[in-house]
Amino acid sequence: xxxxxxxxxxxxxxxxxxxxxxxxxxxxxxxxxxxxxxxxxxxxxxxxxxxxxxxxxxxxxxxxxxxxxxxxxxxxxxxxxxxxxxxxxxxxxxxxxxxxxxxxxxxxxxxxxxxxxxxxxxxxxxxxxxxxxxxxxxxxxxxxxxxxxxxxxxxxxxxxxxxxxxxxxxxxxxxxxxxxxxxxxxxxxxxxxxxxxxxxxxxxxxxxxxxxxxxxxxxxxxxxxxxxxxxxxxxxxxxxxxxxxxxxxxxxxxxxxxxxxxxxxxxxxxxxxxxxxxxxxxxxxxxxxxxxxxxxxxxxxxxxxxxxxxxxxxxxxxxxxxxxxxxxxxxxxxxxxxxxxxxxxxxxxxxxxxxxxxxxxxxxxxxxxxxxxxxxxxxxxxxxxxxxxxxxxxxxxxxxxxxxxxxxxxxxxxxxxxxxxxxxxxxxxxxxxxxxxxxxxxxxxxxxxxxxxxxxxxxxxxxxxx
RNA sequence: GGCGGAGUAGCCAAGUGGUAAGGCAAUGGUUUGCAAAACCGUCAUUCGAGGGUUCGAUUCCCUCCUCCGCCUCCA
Numbered sequence: 369x370x371x372x373x374x375x376x377x378x379x380x381x382x383x384x385x386x387x388x389x390x391x392x393x394x395x396x397x398x399x400x401x402x403x404x405x406x407x408x409x410x411x412x413x414x415x416x417x418x419x420x421x422x423x424x425x426x427x428x429x430x431x432x433x434x435x436x437x438x439x440x441x442x443x444x445x446x447x448x449x450x451x452x453x454x455x456x457x458x459x460x461x462x463x464x465x466x467x468x469x470x471x472x473x474x475x476x477x478x479x480x481x482x483x484x485x486x487x488x489x490x491x492x493x494x495x496x497x498x499x500x501x502x503x504x505x506x507x508x509x510x511x512x513x514x515x516x517x518x519x520x521x522x523x524x525x526x527x528x529x530x531x532x533x534x535x536x537x538x539x540x541x542x543x544x545x546x547x548x549x550x551x552x553x554x555x556x557x558x559x560x561x562x563x564x565x566x567x568x569x570x571x572x573x574x575x576x577x578x579x580x581x582x583x584x585x586x587x588x589x590x591x592x593x594x595x596x597x598x599x600x601x602x603x604x605x606x607x608x609x610x611x612x613x614x615x616x617x618x619x620x621x622x623x624x625x626x627x628x629x630x631x632x633x634x635x636x637x638x639x640x641x642x643x644x645x646x647x648x649x650x651x652x653x654x655x656x657x658x659x660x661x662x663x664x665x666x667x668x669x670x671x672x673x674x675x676x677x678x679x680x681x682x683x684x685x686x687x688x689x690x691x692x693x694x695x696x697x698x699x700x701x702x703x704x705x706x707x708x709x710x711x712x713x714x715x716x717x718x719x720x721x722x723x724x725x726x727x728x729x730x731x732x733x734x735x736x737x738x739x740x741x742x743x744x745x746x747x748x749x750x751x752x753x754x755x756x757x758x759x760x761x762x763x764x765x766x767x768x769x770x771x772x773x774x775x776x777x778x779x780x781x782x783x784x785x786x787x788x789x790x791x792x793x794x795x796x797x798x799x800x801x802x803x804x805x806x807x808x809x810x811x812x813x814x815x816x817x818x819x820x821x822x823x824x825x826x827x828x829x830x831x832x833x834x
Numbered sequence: 835g836g837c838g839g840a841g842u843a844g845c846c847a848a849g850u851g852g853u854a855a856g857g858c859a860a861u862g863g864u865u866u867g868c869a870a871a872a873c874c875g876u877c878a879u880u881c882g883a884g885g886g887u888u889c890g891a892u893u894c895c896c897u898c899c900u901c902c903g904c905c906u907c908c909a
Contacts, residue, residue: 394909395909396909397909398907398908398909403909404909406908406909407908407909408909409909410909411909435907438907439907440907440908523837523838523904523905524837524838525836525837525905551906553906553907554906554907578907579907580907600909601908601909602838602839602903602904602909603903603904603908603909604908604909605838605904606837606904606905607904607905607906607907608907608908611907630909631909632839632840632902632903633902633903633908633909634909635901635902635903638901638902639901639902640902640903666857667846670846670847670857671846671847671848672847672848674839675839675840675847676839676840676901676902676903677846677847678845678846678847679846680845680846682845682846682858682859683845683846683847683857683858685858685859686845686846686857686858686859687846687857687858688858689857689858689859690856690857690858693857696872721855725848731848731849733846733847733848733855733856733857734848734849734855734856735848736847736848736856736857737847737848737849737855737856737857738848738855738856739856740855740856740857741855741856798867801867803867803868806867806868807867807868807869810868810869819870820869820870821869821870821871822866822867822868822869822870822871823871828870828871830870
């Protein structure tokens with residue numbers, strides 16, 4: 369497949385550099401609270417990338433870290449009166465539960481920063497030895513940006529802007545560490561009173577690792593010096609990924625990531641998501657409003673990953689209808705297949721266009737459209753042709769990570785006796801053609817939250833959709 | 835101020851130098867006692883504004899307007 373690469377700003381073919389397995393790294397969550405749907409836009413798109421590669425027959429190695437030590441995790445664990453580990457473990461578990469609901473494939477490896485302190489120290493030592501890093505008086509270690517000529521290539525910063533950054537930093541006077549150049553970034557943070565129990569011994573004294581270094585060290589540990597693709601939200605381009613490149617290329621030599629995959633931020637109601645605006649949605653919030661995780665996933669893949677996506681509650685409701693329509697189409701197609709049909713088809717049939725969309729810069733919205741048009745094309749098919757079409761349809765669904773809703777089964781729903789009685793009374797009224805009475809009783813059922821649908825022989829009851 | 839991205843129907847959104855996918859909503863019809871559901875239709879002479887290049891531009895170029903992200907550890 370072809371994918372846009374942030375560094376070269378071109379579309380490139382994705383092929384494993386080792387010839388067999390596509391190895392990629394995704395910057396994972398900082399576990400200090402519930403992940404929101406903006407976070408999940410990134411993780412879902414990374415998941416679709418992996419699924420698309422695998423659907424195309426490629427083997428993958430997916431590494432995604434957990435950031436379990438930084439300013440926020442330390443601060444909030446102290447606020448919660450918990451140890452850092454107990455605190456981050458709780459949020460990590462919640463994150464995993466959300467991921468599962470969203471149909472995200474678990475990464476093959478999910479390393480945490482705290483468990484990789486030795487690797488991080490080793491990398492810092494290498495950088496110091498090579499002259500790319502220096503220790504300061506307070507026991508911190510900084511990366512010397514001037515020692516890496518390639519700095520700024522990913523985010524297109526030139527020296528002038530870096531200098532500007534320095535003056536801004538100098539003016540803000542908020543930096544509490546001692547560095548040579550204000551653009552230099554921290555690799556190891558010397559212990560401070562605020563850190564509480566959260567410090568580790570190192571050649572430069574007690575302290576803790578810097579955020580940027582964590583990813584570089586774990587990438588080297590699990591993917592080596594060079595690997596196929598690195599991914600994260602656009603906000604990570606600078607400084608996080610820029611810094612990773614500097615650290616890793618100086619410590620390891622050679623090329624770091626062959627491709628960079630950045631996902632644009634989600635907008636909510638046309639603007640930035642924030643707690644103060646009350647539009648910071650989590651899966652739990654949306655579940656309370658009656659929306660499933662799969663509906664959220666459908667909305668999140670509804671726009672191209674490099675374009676802003678405007679998330680609204682209305683679009684979630686639309687997603688429910690769209691998913692139901694897909695499920696209906698799939699059932700229709702399945703009903704046209706004879707009992708003896710076997711599927712060995714690697715074709716996508718009417719869904720070829722959807723597959724092509726996915727393979728052209730991961731055009732998920734195009735693929736979604738292709739699902740509907742393909743279904744329309746396939747509606748006249750039967751037997752082996754219908755079976756082949758359905759197989760293609762299911763492969764696209766798998767690549768997108770969509771699970772279709774089942775039919776709502778009435779018998780699995782608990783209907784109160786009073787509602788059942790009311791419905792029965794109305795049914796009798798209707799059978800005796802007492803329309804006025806019948807309509808009144810139906811209105812009463814609706815008031816009580818149930819929709820009564822009349823069939824020929826019997827009726828059904830469903831909760832009123834909000 | 836610097837860098838980057840976006841403006842396509844009521845909403846969410848694909849796409850392309852050759853005349854605008856798809857979904858939601860809306861709406862007409864069939865069906866229904868009436869509804870709901872289902873099924874069959876309809877729904878952008880137009881792609882932020884104005885110029886330019888071209889046989890032809892929403893797609894390329896220029897100017898302008900609006901919105902968004904990043905510019906010290908936010909996906």
